[in-house]
Amino acid sequence: MTTKYILITGATDGIGKVAAKAMAKQGHAVIIHGRNQNKAQKVCEEIKAETGNDKVDNITGDLFSFDEVKRMAEDFKQKYDRLDVLVNNAGAIFSKERELTKEGLEKTMALNVFSPLLLTELLLDVLAKSPSGRIINTSSGTHKIAKKPDFNNLQFENNYSSSRAYASSKLYTIWITRHWSAELKRRGLKNITANVLHPGAVATRFGQDNDKGFINNMVFKLALPFMSTPEKGAATTVYLATSQEVENVTGKFFGNMKEEKAQDKYYSIENEIKIWDYCQKVISPYLNN
Numbered sequence: 001m002t003t004k005y006i007l008i009t010g011a012t013d014g015i016g017k018v019a020a021k022a023m024a025k026q027g028h029a030v031i032i033h034g035r036n037q038n039k040a041q042k043v044c045e046e047i048k049a050e051t052g053n054d055k056v057d058n059i060t061g062d063l064f065s066f067d068e069v070k071r072m073a074e075d076f077k078q079k080y081d082r083l084d085v086l087v088n089n090a091g092a093i094f095s096k097e098r099e100l101t102k103e104g105l106e107k108t109m110a111l112n113v114f115s116p117l118l119l120t121e122l123l124l125d126v127l128a129k130s131p132s133g134r135i136i137n138t139s140s141g142t143h144k145i146a147k148k149p150d151f152n153n154l155q156f157e158n159n160y161s162s163s164r165a166y167a168s169s170k171l172y173t174i175w176i177t178r179h180w181s182a183e184l185k186r187r188g189l190k191n192i193t194a195n196v197l198h199p200g201a202v203a204t205r206f207g208q209d210n211d212k213g214f215i216n217n218m219v220f221k222l223a224l225p226f227m228s229t230p231e232k233g234a235a236t237t238v239y240l241a242t243s244q245e246v247e248n249v250t251g252k253f254f255g256n257m258k259e260e261k262a263q264d265k266y267y268s269i270e271n272e273i274k275i276w277d278y279c280q281k282v283i284s285p286y287l288n289n
């Protein structure tokens with residue numbers, strides 16, 4: 001097996017942590033991302049001890065902040081001159097009231113869509129050095145309940161609800177990944193693939209800590225015992241990151257370690273481009289300067 005250099009975001013808890021451990025167990029060099037230095041360090045030591053793999057490292061950055069995403073990409077490049085797999089795993093659903101990041105962006109879109117796109121852009125040069133680079137984005141089955149995109153309201157200034165913002169962010173993640181797969185070819189980066197997955201409904205801290213309104217809070221609590229384990233949830237992430245089977249596969253949507261059909265009710269190439277262009281405009285001040 002060739003050792004891959006794998007950076008996984010949101011690997012201090014839940015699906016990301018379990019996926020990081022599984023990939024370290026396979027002998028890969030795994031760089032765990034977290035927003036809290038102590039927690040990231042602790043998880044890193046725990047995974048090293050459990051797997052006996054000392055090529056496990058950690059990196060920190062709050063993905064609510066583009067400044068931190070940029071600093072984190074620079075930190076990565078100072079330490080590593082190669083990246084084989086970028087797993088954009090960190091993501092969350094937020095509370096019933098619309099909240100903004102310090103940079104004035106709606107939090108769900110900032111964490112689930114804009115920051116992964118910015119991080120990917122900033123790490124493309126190191127991914128390009130890999131003989132076969134992989135970008136893996138994380139969507140969700142809830143993309144299926146996303147409402148028709150309102151291109152004048154992509155950060156939910158009107159009609160915000162936590163579930164609406166979350167479902168939309170995960171639908172756009174699929175469209176952005178598709179766009180990446182063509183865009184990488186256009187940029188001459190034929191050695192890099194981009195795929196997107198949903199992990200299923202997984203019992204993690206996801207959605208447990210914030211107030212999404214009485215009904216949503218109850219649904220999240222009551223569903224917990226029926227959800228799958230983080231190990232099962234992480235399986236598709238690990239598969240897309242490490243399996244030879246998907247070496248040349250790009251632009252596809254996966255669940256349960258196989259290709260699935262995404263809900264394409266609102267999909268068109270025009271809509272994909274509109275979302276891509278909008279997100280690129282949002283992150284543009286942080287590119288190349």
Ligand SMILES: NC(=O)c1ccc[n+]([C@@H]2O[C@H](COP(=O)([O-])OP(=O)(O)OC[C@H]3O[C@@H](n4cnc5c(N)ncnc54)[C@H](OP(=O)(O)O)[C@@H]3O)[C@@H](O)[C@H]2O)c1
Pocket residue numbers: 009010011012013014015016034035036039061062063064089090091092093111138139140141198199200201202203204205206207
């Ligand atoms: N669980 C599910 O049922 C489910 C279903 C479909 C899709 N997903 C998706 O799967 C991915 C992982 O979810 P999970 O269930 O593992 O969630 P989780 O247990 O809540 O873990 C989320 C991870 O993201 C990190 N994170 C959150 N906000 C961050 C920020 N602002 N900056 C940097 N890191 C941040 C967390 O860091 P801390 O440790 O510091 O909190 C944690 O490591 C997400 O994209 C989620 O949308 C989950």
